[in-house]
Amino acid sequence: MRPLIPLVLCGALALGACSGEEPKPAPTQAATASASPSANPAFEKYAAGRSTPVADPVYPGYGNPGVDVLHYGLELAWAPDTKTLTGTATLQLRAAADLSDVKLDFSKAYTIDGVTLDGASVTGAVDGTKLTVAGKVAKDGLAELVIRYHGTPTTVAMPSHRNDVEPLGLTVTKDGALWTMQEPYGASTWYPANDQPSDKALYDISVSVPDGWTAIAGGTPKGKDGNLFRYSATTPVATYLTTLAVGKYKQETGTGPGGVPLSYWYRPGADDKALPYLRKSPQYLDWLTKHFGPYPFDSAGVLMVPSASGMETQQMITMGLPDYGSEADFKRGFDADLLHEYAHQWFGDAVSPTNWNDLWLNEGWAEYAQFLYTNERDKVTDKQWEDWARTTDARLRKTLGPPGKPRADSFAESNVYICPALMLHQIHKQIGDEAFFSLGTDWAQKNRGTAQDRASFIAFVNQHTGKDFTSLINTWLDSPTTPK
Numbered sequence: 001m002r003p004l005i006p007l008v009l010c011g012a013l014a015l016g017a018c019s020g021e022e023p024k025p026a027p028t029q030a031a032t033a034s035a036s037p038s039a040n041p042a043f044e045k046y047a048a049g050r051s052t053p054v055a056d057p058v059y060p061g062y063g064n065p066g067v068d069v070l071h072y073g074l075e076l077a078w079a080p081d082t083k084t085l086t087g088t089a090t091l092q093l094r095a096a097a098d099l100s101d102v103k104l105d106f107s108k109a110y111t112i113d114g115v116t117l118d119g120a121s122v123t124g125a126v127d128g129t130k131l132t133v134a135g136k137v138a139k140d141g142l143a144e145l146v147i148r149y150h151g152t153p154t155t156v157a158m159p160s161h162r163n164d165v166e167p168l169g170l171t172v173t174k175d176g177a178l179w180t181m182q183e184p185y186g187a188s189t190w191y192p193a194n195d196q197p198s199d200k201a202l203y204d205i206s207v208s209v210p211d212g213w214t215a216i217a218g219g220t221p222k223g224k225d226g227n228l229f230r231y232s233a234t235t236p237v238a239t240y241l242t243t244l245a246v247g248k249y250k251q252e253t254g255t256g257p258g259g260v261p262l263s264y265w266y267r268p269g270a271d272d273k274a275l276p277y278l279r280k281s282p283q284y285l286d287w288l289t290k291h292f293g294p295y296p297f298d299s300a301g302v303l304m305v306p307s308a309s310g311m312e313t314q315q316m317i318t319m320g321l322p323d324y325g326s327e328a329d330f331k332r333g334f335d336a337d338l339l340h341e342y343a344h345q346w347f348g349d350a351v352s353p354t355n356w357n358d359l360w361l362n363e364g365w366a367e368y369a370q371f372l373y374t375n376e377r378d379k380v381t382d383k384q385w386e387d388w389a390r391t392t393d394a395r396l397r398k399t400l401g402p403p404g405k406p407r408a409d410s411f412a413e414s415n416v417y418i419c420p421a422l423m424l425h426q427i428h429k430q431i432g433d434e435a436f437f438s439l440g441t442d443w444a445q446k447n448r449g450t451a452q453d454r455a456s457f458i459a460f461v462n463q464h465t466g467k468d469f470t471s472l473i474n475t476w477l478d479s480p481t482t483p484k
Contacts, residue, residue, distance in 0.1 A: 001183055001412050002164070002310030002322070002337050003367060043142045046070035046092050049202040049236050051451065053096055056196045058356035058408050059159075061129065062105050062185040063196025066097040070142075072201055074191050077208040078215070078246045080176025085110075086150040089191050093145060095137040102145060105188035105195035106131035107169075110151035118143050129156075131192050147192050153178070155189060160411040164308040164322060170244065177247035179305035181318055184356055184411055187239035198354045198451045200236035207246065214249040216265050218242050218316045220298045233314065235297055236449045238352045243313035245303055252278070256285040256300055263301035263316070271304040274321060277334050278302050284342045287373060292343075293441035296350035296448050302338070310337055312344030312366070336374050343369035346444040354453040359412065360403040360477065361457060364420025365440070371421060382425075389422045394482045404454065404477030423476035431465055439464050 049070035056063050073090035087110075093102070102117070108126045115124035117135040124133045124147060137143050155167030169189025170180045180186065188195040207215035208228045218241065219233035247267060252275075254262040264278040281302065285295055297315045307320030319341065324330040347369070348362030375385050392414075400415040401407060428436040443460060452460075454477065461469045475483050 001312065001363070002319075003340055003363075003370070003414075003417050043070065043092055046202055048234070048449065049092075049200065050094065051199045051201070051236070053194065053196070053199040054354055056198070056355045058406065059185055059196070062188070063199065064103045064105075064194055065198075066095065066099055067102060067104065067194050067199070068094040068096045069194050069199055069201045070094060072191065072193075072203050072205075074203070074205045076190075076206065076215075076244075078178060078213075080210065080213065080246075083152045083172050083176060084150055085153055085170075085178075085190065087148070087191060089147045089149070091145045091147075091192070093137075093143055095139050095141045095143070098139045099135075099137040102133040102135055102137065102143075104131045104133075104192045105129055105185065106147075106149075106192040107151075107154060107156075107189045109154040109189070110149040113148040113150060114146075115148070116144075116146045129188065149192075153189055156186060158411070159184075159409050160413060161409070162309075162413060166307060166309065173247075173306065177245070179245040179247070179307070179318070180243060181305075181307060181309060181311045181313075182242070183240040183311060185240065187242055190244060193239045195239045197238045197240060197352050197356065200238050200352060200449070200451060202235075203231075203233040203237055203242065205231045205242075205244070207244070209246050212248065213246055214251075214265070216243075216245045216249065216303050216316065218244075218314050220315065221263065235314075235350070237314045237349075238451070241312065241314040241349055241352070243303060243311070243316055243318045245305055245318070254279065254282055256282050257289045257295060260285070260295050260297075261299050263299070264304075265301070265316075266304045270306070271321065273330070274302075274304055274319070274334065277338055278304075280335070280338070281342070284339050287339070288343055288346065288369065291369070291372070291437050291440065292346050293445050296346060296444060300342075300345065310341055312341045312348055312362075314345070314349045317341045332374070332378075335377075336370055339373045340366050340370040346440075350444050350449065351447045352451045354451045356411070357405055358453050359406060360416045360420040361452065361454070363412070363417045364403070364424055367417040368421040368424045382429075386422070386425060389418060389425070390482055393419050393422050397480055397482060402478050402480060404474075419476065422482075423473065426472060426476070427461065427465075427469060431467070435465060 051068050053065045055065045069091050071092040075088040077086045112124050115122050122134045153170040155169040158165045158168045169182050169186030185195045187193045205217040209215045215229040217231040219231040222230035222232050249265045252264040256262050262281050299315050302317045308322050310319040324333040343366040347365030353361050396415040400413050403416045403419040458470050458473050
C-alpha cells in the first residue's frame with residue numbers, strides 16, 4: 001500500500017506518501033462433496049493454489065481457515081447504465097477441515113441467483129458479510145462451487161485513521177466506471193472470497209463491458225474477444241491483491257528487465273501528470289532486480305484510478321494521484337510511491353503475510369527499498385536517514401504502538417512502515433550490502449507464491465546469515481520504545 005504521509009529529510013529528500021426483487025432459487029437439499037485428490041484429476045492443474053489457511057487474529061470476522069480456495073474463475077459483466085455487476089464465480093476448493101457447510105465472505109449487496117456444489121443445486125444465503133452454502137466437504141476433499149449473482153457494488157469502511165483513507169472495495173463512480181482498492185478485506189465486495197491473506201489462489205478473470213469501455217484486472221492479459229477482456233494469474237494471489245477497473249481507458253506498453261511486458265492504463269486528461277512516471281517503470285524494475293533478483297511475475301504495469309492512495313495489486317499496480325502539495329513534492333513523491341509499489345511485487349505479492357499482524361513484513365521491506373532508492377536519488381547519507389528514522393520511530397511507537405501487533409482500527413498506519421524499515425537497516429548494517437541483498441533476493445525468490453509469518457522470517461534470516469537475529473527482530477517488532 002502507498003506509504004502514509006509525505007516526509008522531507010535534510011531539505012533534499014521528499015518521500016512519497018510514507019496506498020422489483022429478483023426471484024430466489026427454490027431451496028434444495030444440501031449436497032455432500034465426497035471428492036478426494038485422487039478422485040479429481042481435473043484439480044491437479046490448480047495444485048499451485050494450495051495454501052494452509054489460518055484464522056486472522058486482527059480481523060477474525062473475515063476469512064475461513066477451513067476453506068482453501070485453489071482457483072477462482074470469475075466471469076463478470078458490467079452495465080454502467082444500470083450500475084449492475086453480474087457474475088458467475090467458479091471456485092475449486094479444498095476442505096482444510098471437515099466442513100458441515102461452506103462459508104465465504106461476500107457482500108449482501110448482491111442477489112444470489114443460483115449455487116451449485118459439484119454440480120448439485122444447493123442453497124446459498126448471505127448474512128452480514130458471510131455467504132453460507134449448504135453442503136458437506138470432508139477434510140482434504142475437493143469440490144467445485146459455482147455462485148451466480150448480480151447487484152450494485154457497495155463498499156465497506158476502512159479500519160484506519162490515515163489521511164488518504166477511502167472506503168474499501170469495488171467503487172462505482174458517478175459516470176458508471178468501476179475501480180477497487182481492497183486491503184485488508186474488500187475483495188468480497190465484488191466476488192465470493194476467502195478474504196484473508198493466508199489463502200492464496202490462482203485466478204482467471206473475464207469481464208464483459210459495453211462498446212467504448214475497457215476492463216482491466218490483475219494477472220497476465222490474455223487478450224480480448226469483442227468487448228470481453230481476459231486475465232489470468234498462474235502464480236498464487238491473495239484476495240486483497242486482486243484488482244478490477246472499468247472505464248474509458250487508454251493503454252501504453254513497454255518492456256521491463258528480461259523482456260517483461262508492461263502495460264500502463266490511464267484516463268486521458270485525468271492522469272496525464274502521471275504518464276512520465278509510468279513510463280519510468282523499466283527503470284524502477286531495473287533498480288529492483290539489481291537489488292532483489294528477477295521480477296517474479298509474467299507481466300507488470302500500472303492502472304490509474306480516481307483514488308487518493310495506491311496499492312501493490314499483483315502484476316498490475318493500482319495508483320491514484322494524491323495531492324502532494326507543491327509540484328516539486330509531486331515529482332519526488334510520486335516517483336517514490338511507484339518504486340514502493342513495484343517493490344511490493346517482491347515483498348507482499350510474491351511473498352505475502354500469513355495474517356495481518358505481519359503487515360510489517362510487506363511494508364517494512366517495501367519502505368526500506370523505497371528509502372534506499374530515494375536516499376541514493378537525493379544523496380542522503382545513512383546517518384542522516386537513521387537519525388531521522390529513529391526520531392520518527394520513537395514518535396510512532398508512542399502513538400501507534402509497536403509494529404508487530406498493529407491495532408485493528410489503525411490498519412496500515414506509519415508504524416508498520418518506518419519501524420520495520422529501521423529494523424531491516426540494523427540487519428543491513430551488521431551483515432553488509434552483499435549479504436543483505438542476497439538475503440532479500442532469496443527471501444522473495446525461494447518463497448515465491450507463499451504466505452509467510454514472523455517465525456518463518458526469523459528462521460530464514462538466521463539460516464541464511466549464520467547469525468542469530470531472533471532477539472533483534474522480536475525486540476524491534478514488539479518494543480514500545482525504539483531499541484538502542
